Amino acid sequence: MRKMNFWKAAVLGSALLCGTDAFAADSTLSELAAARGRFVGSILNSEWFNNSLGSDATIYESTHKANFNIVVAENEMKFDATEPSRGSFSFTKGDKLMAYAAANGMQVRGHALAWHSQVPSWVSTLAQQVESAGGSARDTLLSVLKTHIDSVVGHYKGKIREWDVVNEAINDNGTHGWRSEGSVWYQYIGRDFIDSAFVWAHKADPDAKLYYNDYALEWGMGTGTKAQFAYDSIAVRLKNAGIYITGIGTQTHIQNTHTSTPSNLRTLASKLKSIGMTMQITELDIGFALGTAISDADYAAQGHLYRQFMDLFLEAENMEAFVIWGFSDKYSWLKDQSKYNGLIFDSSFAKKPAYDSLVASLKAHDASTVTAAGSVDPVEWESGSTFGKATYVIVDYTTAGAESVGSWNGDVAAGLPSFVSTALDGVTGYMDVPLAGCDQSEESCGYQHAIYTLPDDAVSKNVLAKCENLLITMRGKTETNYVNVGVNSPWFSLQYGRAAEVGSWSEATVDLQAVRDSAAAPTQLTFNSNGSGVYVTKIAAAGCPDDLSPIQKVSKRSNLGMSFANKNLYVNGTDRAKVELFDMQGRPVLKALNVNGSVSLQGVANGLYVVRVSTGSVSLMKRIVIQ
Incomplete structure (x- = not known):
């Protein structure tokens, strides 16, 4: 991979455009972060990938582009999105993210290769079928996982800066051992699916940084804690086994009352530094309990908590990326977690005190005091689309x-x-x-x-x-x-x-x-x-395709028609119609093929129905009342 001093180029470019005071009062998060050699980012929500932002599309994109220099897909690089059926890979939406990142000078985090959730049903079905036939479900799923990682990481080789290789493999009970329930990977393979995933990801792209990612790591270290288990059983164990791992990502989905969490993460960052590893903040949001009233003082306190995480991020020498799980309260997963208003822009895309607090922290930490992430490759992406223009x-x-x-x-x-x-x-x-x-x-x-x-x-x-x-x-x-x-x-x-x-x-x-x-x-x-x-x-x-004529042509209307009277449906314009009758919930009630002239509905109970008549490529639908 061709290396260049990305940070110097970015900062020099801004200085030339803006004058010597390149990062004055109106500097954005991304400008301030780049000047300090760090990444501040956010996801692009699924609504963006699905083109369903409506009238918000312009302000959504302009806000995102202005403030972030690293980006993550909310769902579009997960297993079910990239390999919906065995051996059939879909990179359309992931490629859309790459093109966006390249066009806007952003780096990319890949999320996530092996996770117990959002695994397509064919994986567990395959394991059950192999096991029932007396075969080795373990060997089969190891092959499935290897193929998936080889294909997905290989597709983006040299383009994605870092991957969440394994996500949430530690359980939520009091012992915080391995997630043994609800994980098809652990159920059929065991703990070593984690080791294998890191080995295969590193082989597929030796230059990519590789992370273990999990939530509730911010609750402190010590015997029986999730953070301690992640440190001992993943970070230290893989390092001692000679398996490449860059570090740990802490998701950090918290509530406004969780004020001890920034100091707890300082401890984890320090422990990881002691073994030569990195810690990233990967999915931060600080929500309020759903249904509670929020005062100006509450928003100020939320901002203060955001600032404490940014202070930690800038002061820790072994951190590179600070990623928020969304940016506008209008597009947030928090409502599904009984929380709300946890991001840095409100539902109208106006800056909240949380945004101002992040800016204040960045400005308070002079670039000379922050350890930069180092040389970076700008993302270059040429669309591999097979579609024409x-x-x-x-x-x-x-x-x-x-x-x-x-x-x-x-x-x-x-x-x-x-x-x-x-x-x-x-x-x-x-x-x-x-x-x-x-x-x-x-x-x-x-x-x-x-x-x-x-x-x-x-x-x-x-x-x-x-x-x-x-x-x-x-x-x-x-x-x-x-x-x-x-x-x-x-x-x-x-x-x-x-x-x-x-x-x-x-x-x-x-x-x-x-x-x-x-x-x-x-x-x-x-x-x-x-x-x-x-x-x-x-x-x-x-x-x-370019050979498809864009010229509008006038086609003849079909002669297919239908009418209903005296519990008989009459069809004209064809002698081979298919007639289907549905109730108002879409359930099939009657089906008749090769209808020529009419079909009797005498045996159908009184009520409101939908009838569909079709022949060849043409169909008609109509509501009828049988009484």
């Missing part, structure tokens, strides 16, 4: 004749989509798409879908399987709608909660990875929401 316009309702491109139908009680030619917020031409307008989990509402049948050209070219993303330009009608977008053949969801903002047109991105993974050839898009409806003005696909 073309955009294929499926339908653009601002163009003449677009209302005949493809067709809309569905089972929404409020009616079918209709074309509107008048101007709205600068857009002339769009579809008015009614949606449920009620809680679809309630029986009285039931799941309701508006369905867009793709034009023939898009179907014949299998656009949804060949392109990277869908781009849907839409607007909320009377309120912001969060729309779930899916496909047919087979029916499944692509992504949930695409935001259609009220009052303005916005482009929602929908990842088409699920289509590619399924090897399906969808002919229709489905839209459902508890909201009352959206306006759609354009549907396009991005990241398409």
Whole structure:
């Protein structure tokens, strides 16, 4: 790997741009950290990877870019995300993180290779099958883990600065021994899965720093404590065995009342320094108990506690990275932990006293007094994407004749989509798409879908399987709608909660990875929401092969039709229809194949149902009342 003095380059660049007082009052966290040769970072939340930040996308990214020089994926580099089925690896979202880091001068932490949680079900199923057949589940899972580490670390070799190789292998009971329950790795392999994971990770990328990562290490050392066990049984044991390990990561998910924790971590950092190892703060947040009122004094105290951790970080010679598990209270996992408001920006992305306290600590520690992390490789990343750069316009309702491109139908009680030619917020031409307008989990509402049948050209070219993303330009009608977008053949969801903002047109991105993974050839898009409806003005696909024509074509509408009367469903436009009947919870009630003319529903109990009629690549849906 080519080494350079990254810190000198960063600091000199800032000085040239900003003058001699390069780190004055308005300096950001990343500028102050870089001047001291250290990393201050945050995760990118899953909402960022899934393009579901809506109108927050711009301020979210600008805040993150301005303040952090190291980044971690919240979930997208874990086992279930990177190897969802055996031997089938998905690096799309991890690669997106790498491209972001490279473009913004950030380093990357990889999280996490071996963990008891977020392991796909196929791993335990495989072990059970091998064991039932009389084979060695231990040998099988060692092979699985080695292949996973070789593939994932190898994919990012020379690019990721440090990895959490093993995460949370110590249990939570009073003895703090190995996590023997709930860990497929310990259950079938034993303790040495840890040793093997570090050996394989080091072999896959000899330049990467390798960490053991865990929570509750901040509660102090001593007999029976988790920190002592991690120090003795992981750090010291692996070192004595000649297995490469850089150090220990302390997650440090705490509450505002846990005021003794910074001094406890000073002790752990000192112990690790004594054996030549590093300690990182990897997942810090300082939350308040859910339901408690928070005063200005409470926020000030929270900030003081954040500062104590930053003081420790800057004063310890064997620390390099200070990572917060999120940055805005609007996007935080803490609500799932019965805590809230634990980060350094509030839900409006305004700086909190915690942010100011971190800045104050950095400014109070002159760069000359802080031990720098040393030479660093800037991340260089060229996208390995197999996708092209073309955009294929499926339908653009601002163009003449677009209302005949493809067709809309569905089972929404409020009616079918209709074309509107008048101007709205600068857009002339769009579809008015009614949606449920009620809680679809309630029986009285039931799941309701508006369905867009793709034009023939898009179907014949299998656009949804060949392109990277869908781009849907839409607007909320009377309120912001969060729309779930899916496909047919087979029916499944692509992504949930695409935001259609009220009052303005916005482009929602929908990842088409699920289509590619399924090897399906969808002919229709489905839209459902508890909201009352959206306006759609354009549907396009991005990241398409260059040979896919982006020209919109007008296709003929299908002649398929249906009507219902006297407990008989009448079908026209085909002599080989498939008819399916569902109750309002989506459960199948009746299925008839090769229907020519009509099918009797005389034996079906009275009630509200959804009927779907399909032939070839075209289907219609409608609500009916049987009485």
